[in-house]
Amino acid sequence: HIEGAAASKVIKQLCRAGEEKRNLLEVIRKIGCEIAKIHMLGVSIGDCKPENIIVADDGRIFFVDLEQAERGGDQVWDIAEFLYYSGHYILLPANMVEEIVREFINGYIISNGNLENVKRALSLKYMRVFSFFTPPHILLTIVNSCKNLLKTLNYKRLGGVQVGG
Template sequence: MHSLSPYCSWVNNRLPALRFNLLAKQKTDGIIRGQVLSISLEASKMFRWRGRAQVEEMPSFLELPIRLNGLAGRVDFFTEFGSLLGVRGEVIYVEVNPLGSFINEVDHVTVITTKGQYDFVLKTFSSWGLLKWFPLWIASYARANFSVSGKSRLKNELRARIALEKAGVKVPCLYCYDMKRMKAMYEFIKGENLDEQVKTARKNDNVENLEGTYEKVGLEVAKIHSSGYILGDCKPANVIQSSNGQLYYVDLEQARSGNKRLSGWDVCEFLMFTGRFFLLPKKARKLCEAFLRGYLEEGDKKVLREAASIKMSQPFVGLVSPAVIQSLRSLMLEYAE
């Protein structure tokens, strides 16, 4: 398995000085996971993200028309653009498999070449993808103000990558994006998200083993908030712990600059999505206390008071045990004192 992380810095810091004019190709339609994709190759260029620009501006990473129509089209794409994405050797085979549930619209792309195997994550930002958090969006009305359109969510991800890196938090490397088709290709992080880890720990009755990880997540979320940013969709499933123990934050399509009210939503959502795995509060409190300890190393107690409010926890009624909701609200108020 090849690690492409060093190449991420190379793309962002060295290659941007160059300009690549890509040849226009004939428009073709292809199907991936049952969805018709336009794969017209338009003239594109590489631009660099200039550090002097504000986070609110649109960062310009490597913009490529992403076409993956069947095996032949996938091989053609990586044959033509693979060198820009860190792929070495002659492309032999490209496989695309869904990651997670069918509504996530996230795929694991595996590229086999004569030099080895390369892995990517391909994410599509369509209106269909809203289903994964639509119920919370309805229930939380004025709390998180979710972005709806695919294009705005893709822009959120591109901006958030800059903001989180400045805050000292790890995110998967972004290799390229296609604004027209609302797609982006990222580094594949080999590891397990915290959702799966909590379920395993609950089954094995050793949730205390995750306290250190939760404390670190709390600290990093506080760093993000201190930088003036919020995650918007902050839950254990969106934190991946890599095989070497590093934490990576994914699914940043709702991230944006925020305030203490929105920061409170981040904290409340993370704790409630942790609590949903438990009928009784005792074990949930262990993990959530660890998160709050970490958060208060750099975070503001006012955020915890906002997170503990009834309006923040109301959307989770029916998803989380009432006893757990009340216990976690009390816990946040204790740490807010």
């Protein structure tokens, strides 16, 4: 047993957060960091929905329900599942969705997560699976937030020169 709260609870708290918002967003960033570290080992988690991620009382991140974890598995699925499933808890406001996406992706990238995994998570192949329980406007906000963030990251990586579209 791990003392702590599921990431789903953190996401729900963010929707009505006051002063603790910054700390809660930092938890989302840490989750992105930890997933990137796992991916760097060549492992996919397999069932990366927020209920299966526990934030311990001391701030450490634990992944549970790991029956689907495997070497060489679909890392893109881990990103897609976390992001799109997170949208299942958030109806309003849209800016909260954007902040969650930004923190998660930034955490993933600063921990050397594969940018290509993030890009591929935006495909219809992954989004379609979550369309049954995450509202369409939230899915669209997640995708658009990721695309905007990826453009910004690409812009910075190229030294401020915008290339391509």
